[in-house]
């Protein structure tokens with residue numbers, strides 16, 4: 001839609017900006033006249049907001065050197081005035097747009113041209129320090145606060161970050177270096193974090209070299225992440241791809257992720273802080289994901305899962321050269337549960353492990369975690385799995401005295417590498433069933449014989465709309 005972004009074409013609506021300014025200034029008549037404007041086609045999830053502006057209207061300079069932090073914030077401050085009048089779109093033209101963090105607004109679309117790159121500033125003073133997440137109690141890298149994300153939004157309704165495969169470049173190398181040297185006072189920024197929001201769409205973008213996690217929707221609902229390419233060196237620290245955290249009704253689809261940590265990590269808070277906050281991640285659908293992550297999981301559940309994780313479905317998942325496919329990470333002290341997890345149609349090549357779940361992850365925010373807060377892991381289903389060049393089929397290791405139960409694996413064919421582990425299935429403190437699985441599973445997964453298939457619900461989650 002922005003293929004030839006001449007001012008006239010792209011900003012055909014610009015005249016309306018003036019009209020609404022007048023309406024705002026003369027309160028009394030505003031609501032009646034605005035209804036006239038409402039007759040414009042306004043597909044909120046797409047690009048056709050009623051009001052559009054370009055970053056250059058606010059003094060943006062796309063030379064890769066000039067800071068655009070003020071231009072972005074001025075643009076969004078201006079466009080936020082139109083939230084109740086049909087919403088707005090900020091267009092980022094071709095160029096390299098260096099910027100520090102900026103905040104989004106409601107009923108708003110940030111649209112990157114395909115040749116636009118938003119370059120994250122490496123100057124720490126461009127990054128405000130904000131409070132730790134209440135469900136974590138502290139930053140992930142360090143005690144206390146954390147650097148705000150490059151793109152941040154909180155308490156929003158209907159926000160879209162999209163583009164014709166335009167790019168966010170986190171320029172993370174300096175952050176990774178400081179992290180390794182222990183030089184960071186606060187937790188590293190993420191690329192995109194949206195908190196306490198409803199109706200979030202992040203689509204058709206390339207995200208590269210994030211300082212830490214890439215996409216972090218937290219305490220939000222109705223979230224769609226679609227058509228995203230995420231690229232980071234496979235040795236970069238904690239460059240998780242997409243981390244839905246205490247979110248309800250989330251769909252992640254058609255994403256390609258190469259990263260230094262889990263491609264997708266489903267979370268819900270950390271030990272006593274997450275238990276107190278008490279907000280699960282539920283109704284999550286992940287489909288058509290391709291992941292390369294040699295030292296981490298294709299999809300991780302946890303380790304921070306203290307608000308609970310339930311009703312997760314994943315299908316048509318491709319894992320290449322990754323450590324494990326779906327991994328459940330938890331620990332004594334986390335509390336709550338991971339339950340009702342359904343996975344089907346996974347295709348994998350060159351994996352250290354296919355299945356991995358364990359209750360000994362450790363990693364606590366502080367020493368005040370509750371040793372009696374034992375996480376319950378139950379009803380975990382995998383079917384239609386094909387893997388080749390695998391070193392070990394499975395590590396299924398529950399918590400002593402508190403087994404993981406209701407594990408079901410069916411129709412799984414795992415071909416081994418030339419030098420496989422002697423023990424293919426290491427099962428302790430688990431209970432479940434299996435059917436049509438090679439190599440032969442451990443006895444704790446009772447063999448039900450052929451033709452039994454693990455469940456995968458066919459009903460849909462509530463339609464994601466905003």
Ligand SMILES: *[C@@H]1O[C@H](CO)[C@@H](O)[C@H](O)[C@H]1NC(C)=O
Nearest residue numbers: 017018021053057078079081
């Ligand atoms: C917002 O931008 C429009 C169009 O450039 C302009 O007319 C208006 O004065 C701006 N408003 C503010 C508050 O800057």
Ligand SMILES: *[C@@H]1O[C@H](CO)[C@@H](O)[C@H](O)[C@H]1NC(C)=O
Nearest residue numbers: 073102103128130148152154
């Ligand atoms: C963005 O929002 C955060 C959290 O509300 C706030 O601390 C920060 O100052 C805001 N940044 C700007 C530039 O307004």
Ligand SMILES: *[C@@H]1O[C@H](CO)[C@@H](O)[C@H](O)[C@H]1NC(C)=O
Nearest residue numbers: 134154155156195196197219
């Ligand atoms: C955002 O919403 C949360 C949860 O409803 C609330 O606690 C917080 O005060 C809100 N923050 C702002 C800046 O409105």
Ligand SMILES: *[C@@H]1O[C@H](CO)[C@@H](O)[C@H](O)[C@H]1NC(C)=O
Nearest residue numbers: 164165166205206227229231
């Ligand atoms: C988007 O750009 C990335 C990086 O150049 C590329 O790998 C990917 O294939 C592109 N995606 C689409 C849909 O064009």
Ligand SMILES: *[C@@H]1O[C@H](CO)[C@@H](O)[C@H](O)[C@H]1NC(C)=O
Nearest residue numbers: 045046047162163203204227
């Ligand atoms: C994202 O790209 C897909 C495939 O090209 C397209 O169908 C879809 O409309 C795009 N979404 C947006 C919001 O631009």
Ligand SMILES: *[C@@H]1O[C@H](CO)[C@@H](O)[C@H](O)[C@H]1NC(C)=O
Nearest residue numbers: 345346383384385386411412
């Ligand atoms: C077993 O899984 C494979 C791979 O997904 C699939 O092609 C096949 O149809 C499945 N078999 C049955 C009996 O469902």
Ligand SMILES: *[C@@H]1O[C@H](CO)[C@@H](O)[C@H](O)[C@H]1NC(C)=O
Nearest residue numbers: 349350351389390391417418
């Ligand atoms: C198989 O996996 C091993 C690691 O276990 C790797 O070195 C090798 O390149 C893989 N082979 C193929 C054909 O991908």
Ligand SMILES: *[C@@H]1O[C@H](CO)[C@@H](O)[C@H](O)[C@H]1NC(C)=O
Nearest residue numbers: 358360395397423426427428
């Ligand atoms: C199997 O798992 C248990 C429990 O985590 C561990 O102690 C043991 O070393 C593992 N055995 C092998 C052969 O990996």
